Amino acid sequence: xxxxxxxxxxxxxxxxxxxxxxxxxxxxxxxxxxxxxxxxxxxxxxxxxxxxxxxxxxxxxxxxxxxxxxxxxxxxxxxxxxxxxxxxxxxxxxxxxxxxxxxxxxxxxxxxxxxxxxxxxxxxxxxxxxxxxxxxxxxxxxxxxxxxxxxxxxxxxxxxxxxxxxxxxxxxxxxxxxxxxxxxxxxxxxxxxxxxxxxxxxxxxxxxxxxxxxxxxxxxxxxxxxxxxxxxxxxxxxxxxxxxxxxxxxxxxxxxxxxxxxxxxxxxxxxxxxxxxxxxxxxxxxxxxxxxxxxxxxxxxxxxxxxxxxxxxxxxxxxxxxxxxxxxxxxxxxxxxxxxxxxxxxxxxxxxxxxxxxxxxxxxxxxxxxxxxxxxxxxxxxxxxxxxxxxxxxxxxxxxxxxxxx
Numbered sequence: 001x002x003x004x005x006x007x008x009x010x011x012x013x014x015x016x017x018x019x020x021x022x023x024x025x026x027x028x029x030x031x032x033x034x035x036x037x038x039x040x041x042x043x044x045x046x047x048x049x050x051x052x053x054x055x056x057x058x059x060x061x062x063x064x065x066x067x068x069x070x071x072x073x074x075x076x077x078x079x080x081x082x083x084x085x086x087x088x089x090x091x092x093x094x095x096x097x098x099x100x101x102x103x104x105x106x107x108x109x110x111x112x113x114x115x116x117x118x119x120x121x122x123x124x125x126x127x128x129x130x131x132x133x134x135x136x137x138x139x140x141x142x143x144x145x146x147x148x149x150x151x152x153x154x155x156x157x158x159x160x161x162x163x164x165x166x167x168x169x170x171x172x173x174x175x176x177x178x179x180x181x182x183x184x185x186x187x188x189x190x191x192x193x194x195x196x197x198x199x200x201x202x203x204x205x206x207x208x209x210x211x212x213x214x215x216x217x218x219x220x221x222x223x224x225x226x227x228x229x230x231x232x233x234x235x236x237x238x239x240x241x242x243x244x245x246x247x248x249x250x251x252x253x254x255x256x257x258x259x260x261x262x263x264x265x266x267x268x269x270x271x272x273x274x275x276x277x278x279x280x281x282x283x284x285x286x287x288x289x290x291x292x293x294x295x296x297x298x299x300x301x302x303x304x305x306x307x308x309x310x311x312x313x314x315x316x317x318x319x320x321x322x323x324x325x326x327x328x329x330x331x332x333x334x335x336x337x338x339x340x341x342x343x344x345x346x347x348x349x350x351x352x353x354x355x356x357x358x359x360x361x362x363x364x365x366x367x368x369x370x371x372x373x374x375x376x377x378x379x380x381x382x383x384x385x386x387x388x389x390x391x392x393x394x395x396x397x398x399x400x401x402x403x404x405x406x
Contacts, residue, residue, distance in 0.1 A: 004028065006404050007148060007158035009135050009176065011038030014376025014393035015164030016118050021401025023125035030158070031127060032150070034134035039115050041166070045390070046103075050111035053394070054387040055098040057083040065388045067190070067245045068351050069381030072361045073392060080398040082391055092117050101237075103386050138176050144371060160371045160404045164397065167350035167377040174378065177354050181368040185380040187352030188251040191389075192243045194259060195340040196233035200303045205231040207297050213265035214238050218257045219249035224265055229300075232342055234261070240385045243341070247351040247382070255341045261334045263296060263304070272328040276319060284317030291316065293331070304330050349389055353380040364400035373400040 004027045008015045011033030023029045031038070042050055056062045059077035063070045086096050086104070094117045096104045106113040122129065134151045138161065141147055146161040168174040168187040178184055196202070212227035214234070221242050228236035243250060250257070264272065275293055283291050289312055292301035306312065308327040310319075319327075358367050359374055366372040375396040383389045 004159045004405065005157070006030070006160045006162065007032065007146065007156065008162045008164060009148075010162075010164035010166060010376070010378075011035075011129065011131075012164060012166050012376060012393070013039065013042055013390055014378075014397040015162065016122060017394050017397030018162050018164060018373075018375050018401035018404070019127045020118070020121045020125050021398045022405040023122070023127045023401075025402055025405035027405040029125075029127045030156070031122075031129050032133045032135060032148070033129065033131050036131055038129060038131070039118060042115055042118070042390075043111050045111060046105060048111050049105045049109050050114045051103050051105060051387040051390065052089065052096055052114060053082045053085045053104050053391045055082065055102045055104055057081060062388075062391070065386070066381060066383045066392065067247065069356060069379065069383075069392065072356050072359075073381065073395065075361050076364070076395045076399045080395045082387075084398075085391060085394050088394075089114070089117060092121055101386065135176060138179060140180065140369060140371070146371065160373065162373040162375060162400055162404060163354075163378055164375045165378050167382075168353050174353060177374070177378065180366070180372055182358055182366065183355040185352045185355055187350045188247050189341065189349070190244045190247040190351040190382045191240050191349040191385055192341040192343060193230065193235035193239055194233045194243075194338045195255075195342055196259070196336045197339055198336050200307055201229060201233070201336060202231060204229040204299055204303060207300050208236065209263065209297070209300075210295065211265060212238055213262040214242055215260040215262070216242065216246060216250070216257055217260065218253060219246050221246040221249065227261070233338070234259075234336075235342075237385060244349075244351075244382060244384045250341075255338065257338050259336045259338050261336065263300065263331050263334065264293070267332075269325075269328045269332060272331060273324050276316075276324045276327070279316045280319060284315065286316055287312070288314045288316055288319060296331075304334070307334065349382050350377065351380065351382045353378050356380050362399075363403035364396055365403060373404055375400045 006027045006029045008019045008031045019029045019031045063074045095107045097107045137149045145157045174184040207229045209227045213224045215222045223238050223242040225238035226236045227238045289302045292298050308330040364373045376393045
């Protein structure tokens with residue numbers, strides 16, 4: 001049994017999981033959380049349901065879902081994969097279910113189930129939780145121990161230190177790591193939705209498509225997936241994916257850029273015009289706006305017709321060749337101006353953080369400061385939406401926790 005005194009700074013998913021892993025391995029662990037309660041992000045994630053992980057159980061398939069960190073995470077995923085996450089929660093009485101898109105949630109559909117499970121596991125392992133406990137500074141002493149100065153004047157010492165303070169939305173969040181010799185990759189938002197002022201698009205709030213393609217020509221970015229029109233612009237997995245992969249490029253564009261949407265990416269212009277011809281023959285007397293092309297929603301179809309400068313009263317039989325080409329072009333390439341970004345629900349994800357080359361991913365220990373460990377979003381790691389960010393938290397936390405207890 002280890003009697004090491006371990007201090008974990010940050011009571012989020014990664015810090016909590018690391019604390020449990022270390023305590024279950026015999027270490028004495030104290031978690032310092034600066035707010036009034038732990039695991040707040042777990043509570044609000046997935047609309048309050050908590051998207052725990054993703055049903056992809058082969059590490060080599062899982063790792064590429066991270067715009068930053070895919071190579072580095074391969075080794076940790078071999079030690080603690082999505083399958084291990086499912087088994088970990090199952091062993092503690094929490095069963096997960098898989099939805100059609102691969103996201104995994106507790107069968108209760110309540111994030112509180114996950115919070116309660118983690119709190120119980122921490123309590124059973126003897127983890128000490130200290131709330132409203134912010135760290136002002138940290139130094140490594142000559143005997144190798146870490147001395148932390150807390151706001152209010154108290155000082156505490158530990159043999160090993162884990163920093164799991166979350167994404168560096170403000171540079172100050174990474175200052176403890178910097179003070180111990182680490183470099184921060186400047187943080188920028190990842191996983192966000194697009195603000196678009198277009199009145200005809202905003203009139204379609206609530207409309208969704210199973211498959212669309214979004215393109216940002218200025219950054220050479222292209223993604224496919226489900227798309228959702230909101231009252232502020234565009235969201236859904238296609239937009240969230242492009243925001244993750246293009247996080248830095250879109251930041252450099254100041255979140256203002258032309259966006260092209262292909263509403264039917266599996267069809268060519270020729271096939272679409274062929275379908276128009278069939279409609280002219282089968283529904284010639286009907287108004288164009290009343291006979292949508294499958295699978296376009298009726299409200300979207302009507303706006304695409306009008307955006308192509310075709311009069312509302314136009315009948316299929318009267319559709320000219322020029323109008324057909326204009327409508328096909330509008331379907332395949334609607335152009336919008338993105339004027340800003342919005343948070344994806346209440347989920348804050350950043351790219352940026354502690355430079356990955358400064359961390360040993362076999363143990364999550366610093367290569368610069370022995371005895372210092374990292375886990376979660378404080379690292380320059382971020383995944384696409386769908387449970388991947390939580391899995392990175394569980395995995396890096398578990399690997400760090402076990403290594404610290406040795």
